[in-house]
Amino acid sequence: MTSLGLYVPGRTPLHRAPAGVKLALLLAVVTVVVLLPPVGAAVAALVAAALYPLCGLPSHHLWGVLRPLLPFLALIALFQAVTAGPQVALGVCARLAAAVLAAGLVTLTTRVAEMLALFERLARPLRLVGVRPDWAALVLALTVRCVPMVAAAWRGAREACLARGIRPRPHRLVVPVVVGMVRSAEALGEAMSARGLD
Incomplete structure (x- = not known):
């Protein structure tokens, strides 16, 4: 990890894609994941996890994204299982995991400077x-x-x-x-x- 941000250098298509394209794709993916049924959301989370090695990101980066999330997932799963049932618990946790893993992919494959330049362009109407x-x-x-x-x-x-x-x-x-x-x-x-x- 670098001192500023989490960018991991690479030459994969995701690394080379413009920051705006990646953010638009992330928005689309998260929107779709939210609408998926529990099993579909679980599959989406597994696919997002599988993309890490395909993008040249070692397993410790995947673990670094997931580890802070695990205590929250455990609490959410327990609460949802008690109040709404195990299927709802699976859906909520899988959607959250898929969204966080997808966002982690964008963070790890995008330079901070590119994100800041994009943000500056988006802020021009202000x-x-x-x-x-x-x-x-x-x-x-x-x-x-x-x-x-x-x-x-x-x-x-x-x-x-x-x-x-x-x-x-x-x-x-x-x-x-x-x-x-x-x-x-x-x-x-x-x-x-x-x-x-x-």
Whole structure:
């Protein structure tokens, strides 16, 4: 994984497709998956998972997309099975898994710069209401950049606790992570001001 985004270089047709085409396909796929019956949604999820190796993405990328989703799928499956039955539970979880896996394919095969350029083009009509598309793209870029920064700060705080022989419980990690993120934000603000971007 790169420090900014999750792009994995490759030469597959999906890698070479324009970002706009991929987003349009993703929208179409998710729309179709939502309308599928439970078994069809399960098949769609399996197909989406099978596309990862076909796009040159090793299995750890597939697991990286699925792993954060598993606790939510378990809770949703339990709730839906109790309240609406196992078939509904299968349908809801399969649709969610298929949509997330499809979105993961787009993320892993699209450079962040391409996504930001697309977003800037899509934001051009907002000029009519006084919004600068380049500033909108900058906000999105900073948002995307902050996700791995928070994850890195959390890992750093956890490793610091372990190095001191302290159990890394969440309440012990929050303060150093927040302090680190505030310092990073201040440094970023100063760098932007120095470049006339305030």
